[in-house]
Amino acid sequence: MGMDYDKYAHEPFAVTADLAVLTLRDGVLHVLLVERGQEPYQGHWALPGGFVQPDESAETAARRELAEETGLSDVSGLHLEQLRTYSEPDRDPRMRVVTVAFAALLPHPPEPHGGSDAAQARWVPYDTAGPLAFDHDRILADAHDRVGAKFEYTSLATAFCPPEFTLGELQQVYETVWGTALDRPNFRRKVLATPGFVVPVPGAARLTGGRGKPAALYRAGTAATLHPPLLRPTSEGRPA
Amino acid sequence: MGMDYDKYAHEPFAVTADLAVLTLRDGVLHVLLVERGQEPYQGHWALPGGFVQPDESAETAARRELAEETGLSDVSGLHLEQLRTYSEPDRDPRMRVVTVAFAALLPHPPEPHGGSDAAQARWVPYDTAGPLAFDHDRILADAHDRVGAKFEYTSLATAFCPPEFTLGELQQVYETVWGTALDRPNFRRKVLATPGFVVPVPGAARLTGGRGKPAALYRAGTAATLHPPLLRPTSEGRPA
């Protein structure tokens, strides 16, 4: 933008906001996908998204699309994070499309209703999210990487949890996203030792689906960043 | 993009790639700015950048702009990182412009030659980079934040250094970007204990501008991420 506008022919671009919507269902990471109803990639699965309207920012467009695809009424409170922008010239065979990709984290997965253009939407386990349309495989992988990395030094994991949660639930979020088992007493110690990460719900509340001792409930704290960070185990084998 | 193209009127957008080019000059962090030659913001300073051409990705456009503004012949090897995309509808008073912002790190600051449209380009100390055109103040601040944060857990700091450097020079890079003084023996211990961060140049090479014992030379290692990370001191005061 520092350049002279009139000396550069600026071809018009179409701008879309695409979403990698992640959630946990029964301890398994799922992603929201839509089935494409037309060419190209007709019948293939793709990330939900759509064109940015003239009066919208990409963030606003992403929230609107998310509400449309999931039928969520309250899209305001959930976590939406801009991932990066994909702008390779041949991403779409028909036209020049620049896509601003977002990652969204949902605590309770609503059943998606079919998209507004009759394309059906479904929750798909992350591991079985087969080859997707366009470069959406890469976008999805980038989203997973980013979310996993931010779990280490931010309180982002609480975005997967309901307003009140147990430390066991929080630990399962970490284990699912990282794909690693964590030691329960140590996880507990670290979380409680990190100021502002979680705050206990004073009413000696409890909640357990089944057996065992009832667990104390916590809410997300005010801290956005974690000090000290909660590093993944063997995040990288030391190349000695 | 998962949506039906034809059911959405997609207004054409102009897409630009803007750059926050950072470098160190005499131990002071500088940013490359251009003076705008026309309205809006005529006479104001702005980040260099320009329109993405029809056959380019935003990354390619950023490298081209960088080469044009700095006169660098070898733009291939240096670090270019996509920051985020700014798409608020009123960013530019004349038209709808979506900007993909990049941060670039240079080891040796070349003298910039005037931009191709007669706008002059200059290195400006980061602290005195006054109010910039458009939302470039925010882009520049975001770039600084991102670079500072990535210094903690990546080997990005070596992108500010020449191919061979001393640990003192690397430490000065950290101190300048973070704005903090670091203990020299401890910094040395941490860097050398992090596998793949730096590798010594075997020929007992030395190099010092002035007095004192000559320092050993190192090259950047192969590790992209740092384990353990090199955390800034008092990154956040513990709220007890």
Added chain:
DNA sequence: CTCTTTATAGTCGCACTGACTATAAAAGCT
């Protein structure tokens, strides 16, 4: 030759961490 300057080596105590054991409080079973 001594002083200053910079690089490098080493020491010490604290805090954090991983691995592990122990206790508490619930549900299920016989």
Added chain:
DNA sequence: AGCTTTTATAGTCAGTGCGACTATAAAGAG
């Protein structure tokens, strides 16, 4: 009821990374 299973929570202990600090080495300046 008594026992087992299950889950939550508390505590222990050794290794290690780290901040603060001291000591030595190797150069130039006077």
